[in-house]
Amino acid sequence: MYKAIIRPILFKADPEKIHGFVSSSLSFFGKFALTRRLLKSLYGYSHPMLRTEVAGMKFDNPMGIAAGFDKECRLIEIMPSLGFGHIEVGAITRNEQPGNEKPRIFRLPKDLALINRMGFNNMGADRAAGKLRAVKHKRLIVGLNIGKSKDTSLEEAYLDYLYTYEKLYDFADFMTINVSSPNTQGLRKLQDKSSLLKIIKTLQKANRKNKPLFVKVSPDLTWEELDEFVDVCMQTKISGVIAVNGTVSRKGLRTKINEAGGLSGRPLTRTATEFIRHIYKKTKGKLPIIGVGGVFTAEDAYEKIKAGASLVQVYTGFIYEGPMMAKNINRGIVGFLKRDGFRNVREAVGIDVSTE
Secondary structure, three states: HHHHHHHHHHOOOOOHHHHHHHHHHHHHHHHOOOHHHHHHHHOOOOOHHHHEEOOEEOOOOEEOOOOOOOOOOOOOOOOHOOOEEEEEEEEEEEEEOOOOOOEEEEHHHOOOOOEEOOOOOOOOOOHHHHHHHHOOOOOOEEEEOOOOOOOOOOOOOOHHHHHHHHOOOOOOOOOEEOOOOOOOOOHHHOHHHHHHHHHHHHHHHHHOOOEEEEEEEEOOOOHHHHHHHHHHHHHHHHEEEOOOOOEOOOOOOOOOOOOEEEEEEEEHHHHHEEEHHHHHHHHOOOOOOEOOOOOOOOOHHHHHHHHHOOOEEHHHHHHHHHOOOHHHHHHHHHHHHHHHHOOOOHHOOOOEEEEE
16 A cells, blocks of 8 residues: 555655655654554564674564654654664764755655765754653663764764763663764774774763674675774774664666765665674674665665674665555564574574684
């Protein structure tokens, strides 16, 4: 029904306006126990084989909503009813900022993809803290993705991250350092060794409760750059890596489009899985990985799990697949686990990767 009727109607309207409308509707439904229960009866799915633990956090299932989908901290209460085990809110920056000029989201239906150049539009850390404090029904793991404010220099970036980190610390189960968005000028330079070390070490000093800290990587790094990035993660004993963010590459697109921004969706499927596999192999499975990029089906999610992802996130796929997505994927994963003789999803992580 969603793909045949609802999606074609939604796709006739401006992408950002529709996203706002859908988010507002979901936020409204999340305020009431009756609608939460109703949606859970339609879209929820639970199974003991899906339960997992990553970085000391216990998840009902491996599926999560990636950062960027909920920039306004308003979908935490409803996402469990749609079958998700975690949500990563944000990105949030120290300063409130409007982001880049509109239009800044572009659909590529022929490619099952999106291009966005939002530019970290968000309410800022102070207002976000108030929104998160008001959440009443937190029934899933919540991550907070933090980025650099546009007007902050790269040299002062670590202080910008620190402010947001400390301001939002008490409202998150885990935090993610976003140094890989292609939509803030110069941001991805912070993935280099010295800059990344400074940011991670600064936040780790402020990590008074030993809360899990992840870092999100760009798919546009060379293998040598990725190895250096992973070396920093291992050296600092960070909790894990989220692989990957959007790409600036337009390789293989069927749609002819000349718009700047991060490409996400189906064109990223293979690259994301290759990055996950590479990180898992290099670290011999010692660095937890959250896999994101081009996940639409249970097969996509399971491939990332077998390549080394302990958890899987979706964004573009959710827009194309609709509200049944998490249920279908979780149910499909259980089927694959049973077929392959695993007792739970943890046993399948990295099974396709030789770490010898």
